[in-house]
Amino acid sequence: MMLSGLLGLFGAIVYGSFFEWFAHKHVMHTQRFSKLAFQRHVVDHHQTRRSLRNFYIAPEDRKTYHAGETSVVPILWALHFPLYALVYWLCGMPAAIGVALGCGLYIAGYELLHFFIHAPKNYWFQRTRLFRFYCEYHRVHHLKPRKNYNIVLPLADVLLRTLSLEDMKPEPSAPVFVPPDTGPQSVFHDSVRQLDTAKK
Numbered sequence: 478m479m480l481s482g483l484l485g486l487f488g489a490i491v492y493g494s495f496f497e498w499f500a501h502k503h504v505m506h507t508q509r510f511s512k513l514a515f516q517r518h519v520v521d522h523h524q525t526r527r528s529l530r531n532f533y534i535a536p537e538d539r540k541t542y543h544a545g546e547t548s549v550v551p552i553l554w555a556l557h558f559p560l561y562a563l564v565y566w567l568c569g570m571p572a573a574i575g576v577a578l579g580c581g582l583y584i585a586g587y588e589l590l591h592f593f594i595h596a597p598k599n600y601w602f603q604r605t606r607l608f609r610f611y612c613e614y615h616r617v618h619h620l621k622p623r624k625n626y627n628i629v630l631p632l633a634d635v636l637l638r639t640l641s642l643e644d645m646k647p648e649p650s651a652p653v654f655v656p657p658d659t660g661p662q663s664v665f666h667d668s669v670r671q672l673d674t675a676k677k
Contacts, residue, residue: 485564485572489579490630497587498633501626519622526595528620533650534596550584586629591615594628597652613661616648617641 504510505518526532557580565573594612597603611628618625624641627634634640642661 479571481568482571482575485568485575486579486582487575489576490583491632493580493583494627494630494632497583497629498626498637498639501628502639506622523619523622526619528616529646529648531650532595532616532619532648533652535650550588553584554581583629590628599652610661613645614642616645617643617661620645 505514508515526534554577557577560580561573561577564576590611593600593603593608594615597612602608614625614631615628621641621643624639624643625631625634626639631640
């Protein structure tokens with residue numbers, strides 16, 4: 478029972494990576510499915526949060542930048558009810574609960590990560606290497622919108638060949654507590670070097 482729930486959770490997170498990639502690329506970056514989503518994401522968000530210009534929210538604008546201000550989290554989660562029902566029918570209740578929980582966690586993770594990437598507030602987790610990787614990874618997307626569609630788990634970017642670990646100049650609008658990384662590759666190699674040093 479526990480195993481099927483965990484497999485459902487894991488499967489939902491893997492599925493979430495591909496769903497996020499598809500929605501980000503084909504719904505938010507084209508007008509094919511929704512002109513409103515395109516307007517809010519490409520026209521509004523990408524223009525106001527451009528890499529190497531104003532990627533980070535200025536302190537005076539933070540009050541007006543909210544997590545989920547364009548959020549459709551409950552709707553996205555509810556749209557997956559047919560999936561939860563199918564998993565319940567094929568694999569039982571624990572697996573269905575795992576899938577429903579995994580989908581909810583992935584969608585919430587997307588919203589929260591995206592918010593805190595653009596709105597650094599010097600929280601402890603924003604100073605971790607993993608979070609710095611997320612920031613640098615997403616900065617590449619705001620410079621090259623056809624790369625790095627994933628935010629939570631870049632699995633789909635890897636397998637669908639839209640991954641970029643390009644080095645970039647430091648962000649001029651970065652707060653003082655944000656280290657001047659030059660790209661996700663730098664953060665990754667930095668972490669590997671530290672691990673090697675620790676082993677010695």
